[in-house]
Amino acid sequence: MTTQHFHNGTIWLGAGAQTEDSLVVQDGTVVASGSHAVAAVLDQVSSHDGAEFESIDLDGGFLMPSFGDGHAHPIFGGMEAEGPQVRSCTSVEEIIAEVKRYAEAHPDDDWITGASYDGSLVRDGLFDAEWLDRAVSDRPVVLRAWDYHTVWCNSRALELAGITAATPEPQIGEIPRRDDGSPLGTLREWGAIDLIDAVRPPHHDSVRLRALDRAADYYLARGVTWVQDAWVEPADVETYASASQQDRLKLRFNLAFYADPRRFTQQLPEMLSARRRIEELSDPFLTAQTVKFFADGVIENETGALIEPYCSSLHNHGMRVWEGDSLAEAVREVDAAGFQIHIHAIGDAAVRQALDAIEYTIRNNEARDRRPVIAHAQIIDSADLSRFAELGVIANMQPLWAQLDDLMTVLTVPRIGRERAVAQYRMRSVLDSGGHLAFGSDWPCTSGAPLEGLAVAVSRQTDDGEPDGGWTPEEILDVERSLDAYSAAVAHQAFADQRPDEWGVIRPGASADFIVLDSDPRTLLPQELSDAPVRRTYLRGVAVHSTD
Structure with a gap:
């Protein structure tokens, strides 16, 4: 038996609990x-x-339960180190x-792919294929935006995918066009992106495994020991199983299988088979208990589903991924199969549709x-706020997004107007109404560092401390609730x-999943x-x- 004695520091057992000065772990x-x-x-x-026996001197540090990330895309994140480095x-x-530098350094790459560029660099996030042609014209180039709902292609990639002026608008997607009808070079949402993916060769298994290793190192360095992979397709299952x-x-890791409304009937048996395969591995670090639905897109593309229309058009309410009652019935089916529900819902119409689907499922199964999850919940209509508690729904929000950064000021606020803008990310309102609030990062869309997200949760400010007093200060959380x-x-x-x-808590019988910080975060300024x-x-x- 191995015994560890942690001492000489502050040991935080969780929100509302007293702190201790020592802790013992065995095996x-x-x-x-x-x-x-x-x-x-x-x-x-x-x-x-x-x-x-091991005596571990905390040297005045702060020990607490390790972090979890309730919504992320680790393989995507790890893959960002492959290809041209456009993130910065x-x-x-x-x-x-x-892109030109990378192409010249890799003359044998048939396709040049990379992620992820800043969509706010260009008005309305519309990037032209001809710009990428200046870097590379003889090989296809495909770059993902940081929202991962958008790609930017050069002309050769559009040509190979057969995307022309005659290409119809895809289901669950959009092809922005020039005045003559020809494709601009930006593709929005996976119905359009699938046209590229259909002709783009997949990454080799070794590359994907390397990406997963890289993602794990990234997370562990930031104190995260559990991650919800919130978009898993068959190739990802193979990567996790191989790892x-x-x-x-x-x-x-927990895997959430992606539910596609275009082929959901065929998918459900595949999900059940994939879950059995993961269970047969009997790996304590790997589960597959969740199914991921998209109810809408993102506000920055005007594909987030809104109750009232976007400022740009009296008739544009965004995009519903599942029409009519199809989401409710699909949610009911996967729930009946024993899966946890995880629904991406950005706009208030999408949040309402997700809540309706969960309510329908509870009523009929x-x-x-269940512990159903609605991820993001960027805009929640006041009439729906109490339903999170009533239905036992977990709002998994991304605290880093609740600030007036370029994403918010350049792309989001102009699309929804100031009145709806101040109704975003109602984290404290969810908690105060009796609902469950858990945090995620959506990495690599934004940073996967929990402490960066927590700094915003407790201040609603940018790194520069703007605005004074915080943006929508009524939604600021105290540090302990944020850590929790x-x-x-x-x-x-x-x-x-x-x-x-069991992890996420410090009590007898729980796994010793901890982090140690230099200082007590409850005493630090947000920027610290x-x-x-x-x-x-x-x-x-x-x-x-x-780091010792």
């Missing part, structure tokens, strides 16, 4: 916290010869130069512990309390919180990340 499981309980355990340990580019010319079989999973939303609340979303290695380093990350009592 990766918490056995005691607090001076008296710890002393009793240590007395027993000292009486057993041959027992391994601040102009179209910089992107073109980087498990090669003992390459470095943290906990047997009672059980990225730890215990995500663990609740993950059904961690039903697992033998954003920059606070994670000194160590523990998974089952093993230090899987350390």
